[in-house]
Amino acid sequence: xxxxxxxxxxVLAKAAGRDAVGPGDNIWVNVDVLMxxxxxxxxxIGIFKKHFGEKAKVWxxxxxxxxxxxxxxxxxxxxxxxxxVLRAFAKEQNLPYFYDVGTDRYKGVCHIxxxxxxxxxxxxxxxxxxxxxxxxxxxxxxxxxIGNTDAGFVMGTGKTWLKVPPTMRFVFHGELPPYLMAKxxxxxxxxxxxxxxxxxxxxxxxxxxxxxxxxxxxxxxxxMAIEAGGKNGxxxxxxxxxxxxxxxxxxxxxxxxxxxxxxxxxxxxxxxVYDVTKMEPTVAKPHSPDNKAKVxxxxxxxxxxxxxxxxxxxxxxxxxxxxxxLKGKEVRIDTFVVxxxxxxxxxxxxxxxxxxxxxxxxxxxxAKIGDASCAACLGGPSDTFGRLNTPISCISxxxxxxxxxxxxxxxxxxxASPLTVxxxxxxxxxxxxxxxLV
Numbered sequence: 001x002x003x004x005x006x007x008x009x010x011v012l013a014k015a016a017g018r019d020a021v022g023p024g025d026n027i028w029v030n031v032d033v034l035m036x037x038x039x040x041x042x043x044x045i046g047i048f049k050k051h052f053g054e055k056a057k058v059w060x061x062x063x064x065x066x067x068x069x070x071x072x073x074x075x076x077x078x079x080x081x082x083x084x085v086l087r088a089f090a091k092e093q094n095l096p097y098f099y100d101v102g103t104d105r106y107k108g109v110c111h112i113x114x115x116x117x118x119x120x121x122x123x124x125x126x127x128x129x130x131x132x133x134x135x136x137x138x139x140x141x142x143x144x145x146i147g148n149t150d151a152g153f154v155m156g157t158g159k160t161w162l163k164v165p166p167t168m169r170f171v172f173h174g175e176l177p178p179y180l181m182a183k184x185x186x187x188x189x190x191x192x193x194x195x196x197x198x199x200x201x202x203x204x205x206x207x208x209x210x211x212x213x214x215x216x217x218x219x220x221x222x223x224m225a226i227e228a229g230g231k232n233g234x235x236x237x238x239x240x241x242x243x244x245x246x247x248x249x250x251x252x253x254x255x256x257x258x259x260x261x262x263x264x265x266x267x268x269x270x271x272x273v274y275d276v277t278k279m280e281p282t283v284a285k286p287h288s289p290d291n292k293a294k295v296x297x298x299x300x301x302x303x304x305x306x307x308x309x310x311x312x313x314x315x316x317x318x319x320x321x322x323x324x325x326l327k328g329k330e331v332r333i334d335t336f337v338v339x340x341x342x343x344x345x346x347x348x349x350x351x352x353x354x355x356x357x358x359x360x361x362x363x364x365x366x367a368k369i370g371d372a373s374c375a376a377c378l379g380g381p382s383d384t385f386g387r388l389n390t391p392i393s394c395i396s397x398x399x400x401x402x403x404x405x406x407x408x409x410x411x412x413x414x415x416a417s418p419l420t421v422x423x424x425x426x427x428x429x430x431x432x433x434x435x436x437l438v
Contacts, residue, residue, distance in 0.1 A: 004263035006167040007234050008202035011142040011260060015125045023166035023269075031063070032124035032141075034154050037110050038068040039378075040129035040147075042085040047152030058093055059158035062253075065097040065119055066090055067110040070374045072101045076381035097252070108341035108372035111135040111223065111311040115215070116343050118248040122237040123258030127154060131226045132311055132399065138218035139245060140237030140259060145226065165231040167202040168193075168270040172209030174277040179434045181321060182217035183312065183397065183417035185209075185274070186224045187282040191292020192272065199229035201269070206262065209276045210235060215244050216317040223312050224399050227289040236262055281433055283395075284415035287403050295420055295432045304392035306331065306425035307406070308418055309338030309370070310377040313397020316347045318418040323358045325422035325436055326365040332428040335367040336386035338375040345372045367425075379407045388413075395424045 002020030005013065013021045015029035036044050049056065058064050066086055071079035083101060090098035097119070099107040107113035111132050114120050122140035127133065129151045136143035146160070154160050170189055190197075203225040210218065218235050225233030237245075237259045249255060281295040308314070308322050319339070339345040348359035348369070362369055368386075376386035377398045388394060388407035394414070396406065401413035416424070419433035426436065 004265040006202065006266045006268060007140070007204055007236055007260055007262055008142055008167055008232060009164060009266070010263070011123055011125065012164055014123060014258060015142070021164045023164055025164045026161065027164060028159055028161055029125055031127055031154050031158050031160055032121070033063055033065060033119050033126040034151060035065045035067065035110055035114060035126070035128035035133065036151060037066070037070055037130060038072060038079070038082045038086060039070045040151070041066060042082050043148035044129055044151040044155060045085060045089050047149055048155040051152065052156040056156060058155050061093055061095050063158065064093070064095055064155065065114065066095060067099045067107060067113050068101045069109050069113070070378055071380050071384070072373055073371050073385065074381040074383050076383070079381055106342060108339070109311045109314065109374055112315060112340040112344070115139065115219070115248060116341060118250065118252035121245055121249070121255060121257035122241060123260055127151070127160065132223050134225045134230065134233045135219050135223040135311060137222040137225070137232050137234040138215065139241055140235065142232055142234065144232045165200050165202045166269045167204050168198055169204045169206060169268045171207040171271065171273045172205070172276050173207050173273065174209050174275050176209060176212060176276050179281055179419060179437055180276065180279060181417040181419055182213055182220040184279060184282045185276065186221050187284050187289070187292060187415065188274070188279060190224065190228045190290045191282070191284070193228055195227060195288055195290045196229045198225065200231050203228065203230040203233045205233065205235045209274070211238055214317060215240060216315040219315070220312055224289065227399060281417065281420050283420065283430065284401055286401055286412040286414065289400060289415060295416070295430060298430050299432055301430040302393060303333055303395050303424055303428055303430060305333055305388070305394040306335040306421050307376060307386055307394055307396040307398065308421055309336065309340065309375055309386070310398040311340055312399040313418055314338055314340035314344065316344050316351065318397060319344070319348060319358050320351060322418040322422035323353055323361040325419060325433065326367070326425070327353055327356065327361045329365055329426055331366045331425040333425060335365070335425040336370060336376070337362050337367045338370040338386060339372045342372045376406045379404060395421050395430060397421050
């Protein structure tokens with residue numbers, strides 16, 4: 001009998017066709033989904049064609065997903081050229097899962113579009129040319145970002161060579177207070193272990209506090225594993241996961257999947273247990289996601305802008321939370337709202353609080369609403385919606401606050417939950433959501 005394995009090890013063993021794998025093993029794995037977008041797609045395609053031939057076909061057209069999302073609503077000629085390269089390749093390869101901008105199929109941010117369109121399944125290996133591909137670990141799968149060279153190889157072979165990471169476990173217990181969100185939890189973790197604390201390690205999240213979260217909040221936890229250096233983030237699939245995947249899978253053929261559960265006795269290299277009832281609203285101060293502070297410690301810090309969006313903070317759950325704070329009030333600083341996907345954007349109209357749509361709550365509060373996309377999260381061309389073009393201070397639901405991350409290299413970006421960002425937008429100062437929630 002093989003030794004007990006962690007969740008990540010079980011998934012990788014299946015992908016490698018082995019009975020068991022362990023930390024440090026170098027293995028070939030079969031890839032279930034390869035995702036790329038407009039930033040890295042052209043480079044990946046170029047490498048694929050260089051090494052496999054100009055007329056080569058991808059290993060499996062059903063397993064390549066292309067989602068333009070980063071630099072799309074811009075007049076920048078080079079950014080537009082990137083999307084043209086994707087269009088030509090998708091047509092040449094007859095790819096069924098190309099979500100082209102400017103069409104009815106357009107989705108938005110790849111990490112949110114993947115589960116919406118049924119491309120995330122428990123027990124699978126999903127790779128993407130974006131570091132936040134680890135978001136999909138919320139569905140009980142191994143999901144991680146890779147570079148263009150590796151992606152070009154996967155595109156031609158359907159395989160990749162990787163080292164099995166050791167696992168760190170983060171267990172959350174208790175009922176989440178109404179003033180906390182998953183963003184507070186993951187910022188606390190990153191602040192505790194540092195941006196290199198999980199370098200090339202799997203970050204497994206568990207506990208009743210995790211399973212009480214909805215799917216979107218679980219995605220936030222896994223999304224920011226990379227900010228601690230993690231190879232992947234992963235959460236065991238439960239019935240909530242299975243129900244979501246089965247419903248969304250109808251869009252991509254309802255493929256079968258395997259649910260793995262944590263095995264008793266599996267070896268981990270680190271474990272930390274949190275009581276969520278004792279945690280507080282948290283921010284990451286400039287210029288690093290591990291520069292942690294309790295909101296109570298930085299309360300009153302002057303701000304110039306608030307930003308609610310991205311793969312970390314642009315989901316419907318995030319907007320419900322923010323709208324609950326902003327309803328019937330007015331913001332005092334420029335506040336930008338950017339839905340992650342077109343489905344989320346539609347939800348701004350259909351979701352109501354006391355008979356008022358989320359969209360109208362934001363507009364009535366004085367916020368500006370952008371098109372579904374990554375928008376300012378990665379900076380982008382100067383005409384990008386919400387981009388920081390001056391060295392101002394911004395509080396944001398995004399996942400990185402490195403210099404220049406949202407535009408201007410001297411701007412200061414504070415990372416926080418949608419609740420904290422919305423509360424701060426009302427005063428122009430970092431504010432504690434506990435002071436405005438009733």
